[in-house]
Amino acid sequence: PICRAVWHNRAAATATGLSHEQILGATILELAPDWDDPALRHEQTLETARTGVARLGSIESCRIDGRIHWFSVDKSPIRNETGAVVGVLVFLYNVTPHVLAEEQLRRSEARLHALLGSSQGSLFFFDRRGVVVDFHVGSLKAHLPPESTLLGRRAAELFPPPCAALVEDRVRRIRVEETLQTLEYSAACADGLHSLEATVSRSE
Numbered sequence: 001p002i003c004r005a006v007w008h009n010r011a012a013a014t015a016t017g018l019s020h021e022q023i024l025g026a027t028i029l030e031l032a033p034d035w036d037d038p039a040l041r042h043e044q045t046l047e048t049a050r051t052g053v054a055r056l057g058s059i060e061s062c063r064i065d066g067r068i069h070w071f072s073v074d075k076s077p078i079r080n081e082t083g084a085v086v087g088v089l090v091f092l093y094n095v096t097p098h099v100l101a102e103e104q105l106r107r108s109e110a111r112l113h114a115l116l117g118s119s120q121g122s123l124f125f126f127d128r129r130g131v132v133v134d135f136h137v138g139s140l141k142a143h144l145p146p147e148s149t150l151l152g153r154r155a156a157e158l159f160p161p162p163c164a165a166l167v168e169d170r171v172r173r174i175r176v177e178e179t180l181q182t183l184e185y186s187a188a189c190a191d192g193l194h195s196l197e198a199t200v201s202r203s204e
Contacts, residue, residue: 003027003045003088015071015092017064034063045075045088052077052085059095070099130154130171160186 008023016023016031023031028042035041041060048055054076061070071092078087113136122144125134132153137144144150144158155171156164170182186195 003042003049005031006087011094012092015062015064015069015094032062036061041073045090048075048077048088049085052079059099069094069096071095124150124155124158126155126171128175130168132158 004025004027005023006025008020013020013023018026018031028035028045029038032038032041044055044058047053054074056074056076058073058075059070060073061068063069072095073093074091076089076091077085078089080086123136124132127133132150132155135147135150137147137150145153150158154168156168159167184195186193
């Protein structure tokens, strides 16, 4: 099989930057020379045509007007009435906004972790059940359980018994009141007794 284009919609023309006349009869190598790996993508299309096995959810990139765009690509075999593969239907979904948002989130998380790395304070993220799903342990961690056991713990398990119930109550109240909750407590560490403050805030 050669896999030349025989039909397309307006979105395909936008994705390739080509006219209707340029698209019809062209292979992917001709349609998208700026695709991330046109030779590989063409071979994958040929493989779907040869085997009849669909290829779904491939994230691919190309350069259009000097800017990189990302697409989720599905390739499904087209069969005739006897079941023989006679072509490949390629769906392109523009996922550029999602990819850019994920990249921005990764950069924000990297900046946050860098900031937390220089902080003495500890930070815990609880889900709606009040269970730890992520954390950063600062320099004052002698009174905390081992870091390898923190995920999945409840708030009350992270603090000394005298204030454990108060912390659990603050986590419970923050779900309803949405106002900052604070409490002061003392914890015995290797170098003596420390006076600490815990702040509970809500994050959407």
